[in-house]
Amino acid sequence: MRILYLSLRCPYPPQRGDRIRSYHFIRQLSKRHEITLVFFAESDDDIAAVKHLKPYCKRIEWVRFRSFFAKVNTAIHLFSRLPLQVHYWYSQQMQHKINQLLQEEEIDLIHAQLFPMGQYVKNEKRVTKILDL
Secondary structure, X not given: OEEEEEEEEOOOOOOOHHHHHHHHHHHHHOOOOEEEEEEEEOOHHHHHOHHHHHHHOOEEEEEEOOXXXXXXXXXXXXXXXXXXXXXXXXXXXXXXXXXXXXXXXXXXXXEEEOHHHHHHHOOOOOOEEEEEO
């Protein structure tokens, strides 16, 4: 199966909650499936860590996370009905990247880790989705 794995953060190093979970999911899933990983890079260390994930992923893409824009976007949507996390982690660049991957790759399953990543595929109808909360 070809899996598009959407992670908030780079899964390496697996030192805390969501990174640990994503890293081990990817490592185990890669034994039987092709993984395309997409995540927000919060630092240059995240980009450098990609080399540790390459053995498990067919393709790895990232979008640079900009905390200033995240905070502004959150403030603008302070009275939204959606959780603030959704606005904090929203990025047009990430949406474009995921849309592009869905056009370029044959994907059988989308695994969105945590609620904010689910927003990027909420309208996708062609592919089965898993929202891992």
